[in-house]
Amino acid sequence: MLTLPRVADSLAGRMETIRLLPLAQAELLGRKTTFLEGLFAGKLPRPDRSMVGDELTAAVLGGGYPEAIARTRERRRQDWIRSYLTSVLTRDLRDIAEIERLTELPKFARLLAEHSGQLVNYSALGSGINVTYKTSQRYIGLLEQVFLVATLQSWYTNAIKRVVKTPKLHFLDSGVLAVSRGLTSARVKVDRSAFGALLESFVFGEVMKLLSWSDLRLVPFHFRDQDDHEVDIVLEREDGAIAGIEVKPSATALSGDFAGLRKLADAAGKRFAFGVVLYDSDATVPFGEKLAAAPISCLWN
Numbered sequence: 001m002l003t004l005p006r007v008a009d010s011l012a013g014r015m016e017t018i019r020l021l022p023l024a025q026a027e028l029l030g031r032k033t034t035f036l037e038g039l040f041a042g043k044l045p046r047p048d049r050s051m052v053g054d055e056l057t058a059a060v061l062g063g064g065y066p067e068a069i070a071r072t073r074e075r076r077r078q079d080w081i082r083s084y085l086t087s088v089l090t091r092d093l094r095d096i097a098e099i100e101r102l103t104e105l106p107k108f109a110r111l112l113a114e115h116s117g118q119l120v121n122y123s124a125l126g127s128g129i130n131v132t133y134k135t136s137q138r139y140i141g142l143l144e145q146v147f148l149v150a151t152l153q154s155w156y157t158n159a160i161k162r163v164v165k166t167p168k169l170h171f172l173d174s175g176v177l178a179v180s181r182g183l184t185s186a187r188v189k190v191d192r193s194a195f196g197a198l199l200e201s202f203v204f205g206e207v208m209k210l211l212s213w214s215d216l217r218l219v220p221f222h223f224r225d226q227d228d229h230e231v232d233i234v235l236e237r238e239d240g241a242i243a244g245i246e247v248k249p250s251a252t253a254l255s256g257d258f259a260g261l262r263k264l265a266d267a268a269g270k271r272f273a274f275g276v277v278l279y280d281s282d283a284t285v286p287f288g289e290k291l292a293a294a295p296i297s298c299l300w301n
Contacts, residue, residue, distance in 0.1 A: 021147070022064030022173045024209035025051075026300035035299050036207075036214050039235070039243045042274045042290060047297040050282035052251070056296060057188055057195065060202045063175020064209075074185060081179040085109065085148075092146050104129040108139055112149060112169060113180035117197040117204075117232075119166040119224070120151060140169070147172055150208070155221030155234040155242075157267050162226040174202035192249065199296075200232055200247045203278060206299045207233055207245065229263040231275070242268040244275040251280045253293030261291060 026033040038044045051059060062069045065084070068077045089105045111128045115121075126136030143149045150170050156163040171177035178184075178198055188195050211218055217238040224230040233245040244261045261275035277293040285293045 019147075019212055021209050021212060022175075022205070023066060023069070024064065024206055024300065025059060026210075028064070028069070029300055031300055033210065033300050035301070036210050036216055036218065036235070038298075039245075039276065040216070040237060040241060040273045044276060044284060044292065044294045044298050045301045046284060047282065047295050047301040050295040050297040052280055052282055052295070052297075054185075054189075056280055057185060060174045060195075060198055061178045061183065061185055061188070063173040063178070064205070065173060065175060068175055077175065078179050078184075081176055085176065085180070088146050088148060093142055104131070105139065108136075109143065109148065110180055112140070112143070113171060113177055115169055116149075116171045116177055116181075117200045118169060119164065120169045121166075148176065150204075152204070152220060152222045152233075155223045155236065155264075164224040164226060168222045170201045170204045172201075172205050172208065174198055174205060177201050196249045199249045199280075203245070203247045203296065203299065204233060207235075210299070211235075223260065223264050223267075225263060229260045231260040231264050234264065237273075240271050241273045242271045243273045246275070246277045247296075248277055248279040253277050253279050253281070253285060253287070255287060257293070258287050258291055265290065 034045050062077060065081070068080045071077045071080060085106070089109060093105065108129050111125055115125065120140070122136040122140070123133045126133055140149065140151065144151065148171065150172050151167040152170060153167050154163065154165045156165060171180070183194055183198060207220065211220065218235045221234040221236065222230070222232060223234045223244070231244040232247050235243045242264070244264045246257065246261055248257055257277050258275065261277070265272040265275060272290060275291045278296045278298065279293055280296065282295050284295065287293060
């Protein structure tokens with residue numbers, strides 16, 4: 001609303017802006033979650049019942065928009081999401097900004113969907129619809145304003161020199177991402193490799209929702225060094241404490257899955273509180289000091 005040119009009054013002191021993201025799994029299940037508090041305390045909540053396998057896949061593909069998940073058939077959910085995307089990309093954006101090539105935005109959004117969970121390359125993304133680096137950057141900024149995507153800045157410290165400082169791109173809703181990529185439950189069952197990026201954006205979205213109502217003041221980042229050690233989500237508390245979250249679509253966790261978290265722990269030093277690999281399982285397994293593998297269901301327990 002405040003981006004509209006016809007709103008002359010700043011409304012300062014008379015309004016509060018509240019970001020309403022799609023529903024979190026904790027909200028859908030009617031549960032209160034202590035995941036973030038437990039993460040920084042090194043005591044992750046133990047799920048009384050873990051969502052794994054096909055059930056987890058269904059939750060990821062469904063996303064969190066109430067109108068979509070209220071529809072019992074997958075095709076009907078996807079029809080709603082397609083209509084939502086069309087409205088956002090052709091009507092909402094036209095209202096908040098003058099865009100030279102509005103008809104190219106649906107194609108640009110599909111292009112972004114193929115790069116969700118990856119580092120942002122504005123030039124390469126722009127070339128996909130024949131626009132400049134700056135125009136591509138502007139389009140992504142506009143899509144952030146309508147809560148379709150989010151960019152995650154890189155976490156770095158002077159203690160480690162070879163850090164990639166490029167932001168990472170995520171779709172805020174995994175259901176919208178799945179439709180944009182043409183992914184259905186049948187396709188994911190045949191080709192599980194397509195599920196990894198979808199799951200990472202799902203977990204990112206869940207964490208962003210938890211941040212919005214947590215009493216903890218946390219800022220989200222990602223971490224990657226030039227040797228390709230990475231951590232999907234890094235959370236920094238206002239006192240400087242650091243926690244890391246890595247996402248794996250597999251049902252097993254290996255020591256090698258913690259390479260990025262160990263690198264982050266070295267860089268953060270005494271500030272490192274805890275690191276977790278969230279995976280498609282029902283078991284919590286310690287992997288050394290301040291490290292553990294845990295079910296994705298910990299996010300809503």
